[in-house]
Amino acid sequence: MAMDDGQLTFADLDGDGGPEDDGFDRSLFDTTMVVVDLETTGGSASGDQITEIGAVKIRGGEVIGEFATLVDPGCPIPPKIVTLTGITEAMVADAPMIGEVLTSFVEFARGAILVAHNARFDMGFLRTNARRLDIEWPFHASLCTVTLARRILSREEAPSVRLSALADLFDVSVRPTHRALDDARATVEVLHHLLERVGNQGVGTYRELTAYLPRTNPRLRAKRSMAHGLPARPGVYLFRGPSDEVLYVGTAIDLRRRVSSYFTGNDPRPRISEMVDLATRVDHVECAHGLEAGVRELRLLAAHAPAYNRRSTQPHRGWWVVLTAERFPRLKVSRTPTDDSIGPIGNRTTAATIADMVAQAAGLRSCTTRSGSASHHWCRSEAVGGPRIGGCHAASDRPLTLPDYLPRASAVRELMIGDSDVVLRTLTDRLAHLSEMQMFESAARHRDRLSATIDLLARCQRLSALSRIAELVVARPDNHHGWELAVIRHGRLAGAGVARRGVAPMPVVDTLVAAAETVLPGVGPLFGAPAEETALLYRWITEPGGRIVAASEAFALPGACAQRWSSWSRTAHDARESRRRVS
Template identity: 90%
Template sequence: MHEGHQTHRSRLPHQHLSLHRTNVRCVGIKAVGDGQLTFSDLDGDAGLDDDDFDRSLFDTTMVVVDLETTGGSAANDEITEIGAVKIRGGEVIGEFATLVDPGCPIPPKIVTLTGITEAMVADAPMIGEVLSSFVEFARGAILVAHNARFDMGFLRHNARALGIEWPFHTSLCTVTLARRVLTRDEAPSVRLSVLADLFNVSVRPTHRALDDARATVEVLHHLLERVGNQGVGTYRELTAYLPRTNPRLRAKRSMAQSLPARPGVYLFRGPSDEVLYVGTAVDLRRRVSSYFTGSDPRPRMSEMVGLATRVDHIECAHGLEAGVRELRLLAAHAPAYNRRSTQPHRGWWVVLTGERFPRLKVSRTPTEDSIGPIGNRTTAATIADMLAAATGLRSCTTRSGSASHHWCRSEAAGGPRIGGCHAASDRPLTLPDYLPRVSAVRDVMTGDSDVALATLTDRLTHLSEMQMFESAARHRDRLSATIDVLARCQRLSALNRIAELVVARRDEQHGWELAVIRHGRLAGAGVARRGVPPMPVVDTLVAAAETVLPDVGPLFGAPAEESALLYRWVTEPGARIVGASEPFVLPGACAQRWSAWSRVAHDARESPRRAG
């Protein structure tokens, strides 16, 4: 990976520069003049001509390259390692790997990231020697890199500075290809580590050049497989398929120049100062700059950037604060070009009514006895029906007023089968008869009992034993949705009921990211840098944190998306609770205990779809 790489120069005997050959037919090594190693392609590709661009991608020679560096600026930083893999026809035909002496100190954060120390590069060759060898190794091939602008920028800059011929006039970026091929749902991020996980590649990225180049090769093959299914077969067709930079967008690159290389939130504003789009970034300058390259395939984004007149930003302490600020800004501005999270308090709730004989209903407004929010009203109605069925709560809308009993006649009493009121019986129900059912539904909603869920799973077993498989499948899906909504609401409620929770997590520089959470809202955020005692920083954050007053409902008035973001951050590995006004615990009989059952049900539902 390239983000945050850094490098410097040193001298290493030639034997430290390694070429791994997996196909001896394709790659040769020879010594010339002073013994410098050069690499020649035995098939004789000297350069790319028009025929090469129309050659099948399968038959095209490509060299996938990755660098480790001392920083992100080609002008000011140096290369510490080069790794490259030559491929053709889906096979690896050669590898190139060497450390490089950058001739300058390697920053500690880069040593931590890559594991490359100054001692390791002390005897490494200088970049001039390495670059000449790399050019010979890759000559006649198309260069490929993950975030090609980064790697090509360093390689071209060094070639120009050293007067080395640079014969590569075209390159392929797997970041751009991934953004074109994959949906945001499938790959919210196109970092190499994320794509490696998505495609389950055999070589994992390690922030070492050869490992990352090998991982990129596998990612590239998976991406080319996808475009091949869309009729893209040659390099020329591939470049036409990829997004191209619009000169109108490129002309606006200056909007990003003043932004810091820090985490934060950015806001594109239009001609009337309206907010067009809100997003987050771990590096504001780099992320905003990407909008002016045309690499985003979404036509809406090009349209948005075309309208933008400036970019505002809010620098944040860390990614969590940026994510929360994004959600709040989306709610405040409802930007026309954002498609999510613009209505944080929208959604449906399953609410226990306050009638004499309470029932469950679907409402836009939560109460003390409710679960949600649920995005779809039909789903909310289904969950209300499932819980009423499990506990015997009435599902009819008959007004009970101040009556001392409730009676929906069952079929056994000669009455109609009234759309199935779950409290139907052959005799009137008095309050003492009915109130235990109300307590049962309250207990399953709060997680104090899961008897109702056990009742519903018994019903599923009965349907299966009766070989009523279609009914069983519908019941399974309804029960799975019920478990998921209950579990989510109970998780967030456990967090949101806490008046104050202070959490710390290690950052990449071995400092601490800090968050003060009050009733499910981020009230304060900060960072204790490496070497700075964290507790005084915590005390300052707590003293300056926002006051949050709880509201009605299981989420205490906090938006569900913000609470969910906080819950994930607090419960991920590495998070440490620094202080809490009360214990952060889930109820003993919460629906989370049924999450494994729900996952199996989801898989069972998806299997026929995948098979189809």
């Protein structure tokens, strides 16, 4: 029998229901489907057993039957599976064996199209058991709601297509519980929502749906063996080309499953299909947990700059707004950070706009005249009340001495490090003035620039607060009654490990700290750390559940940091989005 590809497949059909059968031009609404879900003792169809089957038969948007039973697997159920599903060995002790259950299920579902969430998994177990027990298997087409979701929903709308995530997205009435019938019922609701979406795109029959879903390239299928032998563990994978060059780097919680997904043809991105077509092997680096995998991915991207990755391959690249070390300091945009700078910023124009806003609010000079050892700075203003448009922001009707000027530079420096937000208050006052003058277009532009400035300052100050700490040890629950551990030094991951359930965590922490990478601080607000890596660490630390085990110094934001303005910035973002929708 053909292996299931996680999509509708009709190539194997014969007799009634074959690819030329007019029945497949029936409306999706009039077709009987059976949505099935399994619970098992593990992830291998060849080595693990089914413990529960739940199925819901639907037609015309209505439920016309249900099938649910526990199954005696004939073997112990691993503790982690008991924890996940709640199915114990005592519960299945008197349950029927798989041969009896599968025969009943085939009769229940006969004549229907099978549907499952991650159909490869469920169909793999069902087909393997039918083959082993010599039970007729009349189902040669299946529909995978994972494939449907990936084809129909954008990644912005659905970053994850796990059943629980889609249940939340569509607000279904039955929530997944890792019990077969509940999960099948949840999948039914998700399926209905997805079919409504394709109906709006003119897909109304199975034949049209077959054409709409991505097809598996036989050349991709032939490369499935590249995933063989990969562990079902977190890590990083590297696709390599014919000259051993790294084509693509990715990260996964389950390496085997993630890499296998590249050979199904379900990824709609043409460049990924091209990359897999070129690949000759897949290397991997197993990691302690998802955080370490994410960090290693960033570092490998920087080391190899793979042609098929679109994420940043230059972690230190970006623009910084720098306060110069001149006698009369000014703000400039630079590729190189200093201790008095904020960034990094991806776009040079954005960086220049922020620098200009802050300089204007603080009264810093914007001319590029070298001050050398001059005792004063003087750019003459040509109009009463301020400089001409495009003139120096420190223009005045008299020379500015160092005692006149340096407090302005100090105000900007204090803004950068979060010791004062006086400059931000000046900028908000400017916004209020523009609104009072009914200069609404100018006010909207000023609001958007101010919001961008606040967001940049807040981000830089958050990451700087983490980067200045010489050593920070953090633990997070691993969802299996153990702990994920990380040793962070100056904004970089220096060590990672796990203390599994039943293992005392502190000896593991001591070992990790002793073996952790030495990190010497560099220059700039981030002490030389790549911003993407530090941001990843900051999110991991501050998400619910994180616990600080040890720290060489306090992990805290400065008292007048831009984070205090985050609600103002969110309101500004909302106003901008509302304005865009109206226009």
